[in-house]
Amino acid sequence: MVIENGKISAPQIGKMIYLAVTPTAILSTPAITYQFAKQDLWISPMWAFSGVIAIWIALSIHRLFPGENLVQAGERILGRKLGKVFGLVILLYYLYLGGVIVREYGEFVVGAFLVQTPLLVVSGSMVLVCAIVVRSGVEIIARFADVFIPVFAMLFLLLIIPLLPDLHILKMLPIMGEGIGPSLSGSVVLQAWFSEFLTVSFLIPFANRAEKVKKSMAITLLAVIVTLVSSNLVTLxxxxxxxxxxxxxFLIVARYINLADFFTHLESLFMAIWVLGAFVKICVFFYVTAMGAAQWMNLREYQPIVFPVGFLLLLMSVWVAPNLQELTHALSTSIIFSALTVLVCIPAALLGLAWIRRQWGKKNLQD
Amino acid sequence: MIWGGLLGVAAVLALMILHDWRAMPSYTKREKTAYGVLTGLGAILAILLVINPQMPGPTQWMDVIYKPLVNLLEKLTVQRSG
Structure with a gap:
């Protein structure tokens, strides 16, 4: 069933995934990673196991079932009923993660900039804009990613370069003073972000040349790691x-910048990065939820349900946590494990099952 | 406060339905049903959240499921910082 007519290129998928992972990772992970890794926090992003696994699962499933995403393949592998349950779990989890992201966005904007504005107004207007974009189709989101990536990179460099003279290299010593243990346990938090790479499974079916996605995902993973290592390093x-x-x-880092008493308050640049990045990130998660839900319900197109799903997304952002402390706590505890379960372990089990069935099927044919 | 919240929810839903009303005739029956069910779910959840904002949500359910793993992780943190 064709639910989306848009076609996007492999580099566009890479850019969308980059913006669907990095923005919130720059914002909230350094503080959480630091609790575990201390001065090794810049090494932690290099342990991107779940990212590699998630990309590999998504690509393998696409190889077995060309043109289908994870939820559709799940229905093929597990049969109709179990497949629907599997799809519901994945989609509800995407709705939940979307809610967490909207909430992070809102909490940050309200906490750091628009202190007097109600949280619901900030997150509500973001969800509204994203709903309009999601309704326009995957090509539009991909073009937004195209346009925003250079801006994102430029602003990011603009924040880092003025700081270079103020960095104290000694603060990173001793490097791996206690072996790789601390940096590894620090990376546990990041695995939740890296497991979001599974999202590529929902975008490959729209790629005009699916065989090129592998390369662009490798580049994307590398780019995410480099970005996180440099932002963590500068912070440290x-x-x-x-x-x-x-x-x-990282916001504190941006506030610190002061060039000749002329370039100050550069946190507004960081704000720009954050709004652009969070916008694409929410769009991607919103799109996956709405499109997946339409497929799950066997609809002809997903556009009609975008606004109701957006309303649910907004409610979810209120529901995920009573306040910022609880949200940060959840991000450093149960969200890591649930993301690893739903976005890595369950799809991995599904892939294993698909392989077993395929082998079994071949044997039966030979007999 | 509660009445204000309920009124707000009703206003948002009304605006949403009003916006989609024009396109409604072109939707298939299945799409209309899906729209109705999702909007209904949203309305119920919104009303519950207005009445009781502290209502335990998915995060709390996950906390229960992953308690042993979380405890393990937190022991690690305490060791590191202590």
């Missing part, structure tokens, strides 16, 4: 042991 070298004390260390 500037703030040192204070990194763990802030909710948003």
């Amino acid at each position: 070298l500037l703030l040192g042991e204070l990194t763990g004390n802030y909710n948003y260390p």
Whole structure:
């Protein structure tokens, strides 16, 4: 069933996934990672196991069932009823993660900039804009990613370069003073973000040349790792042991910049990065939820249900946590494990099952 | 406060349905049903959240499921910082 007529290119998928992973990772992970990894927090993003596994699962499933996403393949592998249950779990989890992202966006904007504005107004207007974009189709989201990636990269460099003279290399010593243990346990938090790479499974079916996606995903993974290593490194070298004390260390880093008393308050640049990035990120998650839900219900097109799904997304953003502390706590505890379960373990089991069935089927044919 | 919240929810839903009303005749029956069910679910959840904002949500359910793993992780943190 064709539910989306748009075609996107492999680099566009890479850019969408990059923006669907990085923005919130820059914002909230340094503080949480620091609790585990201390001065090794810049090594942690290199342990991107779940990212590699998630990409591999998504690509393998697409190879077995060309042109189908994870939820559709699940129905083929598990049969209709079990497949529907599997699809519901994945889609509800995407709705939940979408809610978490909208909430993170809202909490950050309200906490750091629009102090007087109600949270619901900030997150509600974002969901509304995203709903309009999602309704326009996957090509539009892909073009937004195309346009925003250069801006994102430029603003990111604009934040890092003025800081270079103020960094104290000594703050990163001792490197791996206690072996690789601390950096590994610090990376546990990041696995939740890396497992979001599974989203590529929902985008490959729209690729005009699916065989090129593998390469662009490898580049994307590398780009995400480089971005996180550099943002964590800059945070660490500037703030040192204070990194763990802030909710948003990178915002503090941006505030610190002062060039000749002329370039100050560069946190507005960071705000721009954050709004652009969060916008694409919410769009991607919103799109996966709405499109997947339409497929799940065997609809002809997904556009009609975009606004109701958006309303649910907004409610979910209220429902996920009573306040910012609870949200941060959840991000560093149960969300990691649930993301690993739903986005890595369950799809991996599904892939294993598909392989077993395929082998079994071949044997039966030979007999 | 509660009445204000309920009124707000009703206003948002009304605006949403009003916006989609024009396109409604072109939807298939299945799409109309899906629209109705999702909007209904949203309305119920919204009303519950207005009446009791502290209502335990998915995060709390996950906390229960992953309690042993979370405890393990938190022990690690305490060891590191202590």
